[in-house]
Amino acid sequence: MAAVVEVEVAGAVERDLDEVDLSHLSPEEKWRVEHARMHAKHRGHEAMHAEMVLILIATLVVAQLLLVQWKQRHPRSYNMVTLFQMWVVPLYFTMKLHWWRFLVIWVLFSTVTAFITFRATRKPLVQTTPRLVYKWFLLIYKMSYATGIVGYMAVMFTLFGLNLLFRIKPEDAMDFGISLLFYGLYYGVLERDFAEMCADYMASTIGFYSASGMPTKHLSDSVCAVCGQQIFVDVNEEGIIENTYRLSCNHVFHEFCIRGWCIVGKKQTCPYCKEKVDLKRMFSNPWERPHVMYGQLLDWLRYLVAWQPVIIGLVQGINYILGLE
Numbered sequence: 001m002a003a004v005v006e007v008e009v010a011g012a013v014e015r016d017l018d019e020v021d022l023s024h025l026s027p028e029e030k031w032r033v034e035h036a037r038m039h040a041k042h043r044g045h046e047a048m049h050a051e052m053v054l055i056l057i058a059t060l061v062v063a064q065l066l067l068v069q070w071k072q073r074h075p076r077s078y079n080m081v082t083l084f085q086m087w088v089v090p091l092y093f094t095m096k097l098h099w100w101r102f103l104v105i106w107v108l109f110s111t112v113t114a115f116i117t118f119r120a121t122r123k124p125l126v127q128t129t130p131r132l133v134y135k136w137f138l139l140i141y142k143m144s145y146a147t148g149i150v151g152y153m154a155v156m157f158t159l160f161g162l163n164l165l166f167r168i169k170p171e172d173a174m175d176f177g178i179s180l181l182f183y184g185l186y187y188g189v190l191e192r193d194f195a196e197m198c199a200d201y202m203a204s205t206i207g208f209y210s211a212s213g214m215p216t217k218h219l220s221d222s223v224c225a226v227c228g229q230q231i232f233v234d235v236n237e238e239g240i241i242e243n244t245y246r247l248s249c250n251h252v253f254h255e256f257c258i259r260g261w262c263i264v265g266k267k268q269t270c271p272y273c274k275e276k277v278d279l280k281r282m283f284s285n286p287w288e289r290p291h292v293m294y295g296q297l298l299d300w301l302r303y304l305v306a307w308q309p310v311i312i313g314l315v316q317g318i319n320y321i322l323g324l325e
Contacts, residue, residue: 120198130227148184226257
């Protein structure tokens with residue numbers, strides 16, 4: 001009886017709130033009225049809300065277990081599907097919310113990346129393609145890293161109130177910082193996945209090693225195993241454009257090639273003999289090590305962008321089937 005009375009009272013309050021004219025209210029007063037409407041609408045639904053929370057937790061746990069098993073058993077298909085979702089899911093939300101600036105950048109990035117990926121998957125592989133691929137993705141990697149750092153600094157400055165020194169409103173400064181942080185993290189993850197896919201295709205096309213790990217042809221000391229082009233700068237010499245790196249297995253590579261292979265493409269093995277690469281030894285400069293750490297920290301965002309919207313959509317579908325609001 002008490003529950004029925006509570007529901008009737010909630011319905012009466014909700015009807016009264018619906019009759020309120022919002023056109024003459026301030027933004028703060030409008031927010032209070034909307035907040036009161038939401039509470040009136042959901043009053044007495046505690047059991048339903050608890051059930052929805054349990055469904056959400058159970059779906060997250062089951063989805064996480066399935067994704068882990070899929071990644072372990074079929075990593076290639078998992079990576080391809082995840083990359084496709086990383087590329088498409090934000091496009092849906094940006095078109096729906098009319099974020100035209102992000103859409104323009106997304107179109108430019110997708111156009112150039114599609115051309116680079118097309119070049120990387122051709123057989124026979126053009127000799128200039130590997131360097132073109134690694135330079136492009138290394139450029140996007142550095143830009144996304146710098147953009148993310150600037151966005152993070154803008155958010156922190158706003159939290160400490162330093163934006164007032166430049167007479168910038170807190171909401172404007174926070175929006176600017178969060179936008180830059182999102183751009184840096186999103187394109188940082190996306191270019192890494194595309195770079196890894198291109199690296200896989202080029203490694204099989206160049207053909208210095210087979211699936212069993214044994215080299216299929218001899219590598220000259222003066223040839224880079226990544227791009228297949230001549231090395232003109234000695235390991236101990238200072239190059240004008242780029243230097244030459246020697247790994248612990250004594251194989252030498254162009255600087256841009258091995259950086260792209262190890263950091264951008266997440267290939268921590270020698271492109272020729274597949275020996276483990278010691279990144280700390282290869283990049284001894286402490287200012288370069290954060291780039292390696294940054295690349296590792298971006299991995300968790302793939303799940304957040306690619307799979308979290310799918311899981312939330314699945315939860316909403318289950319709630320709709322069960323008649324939950």
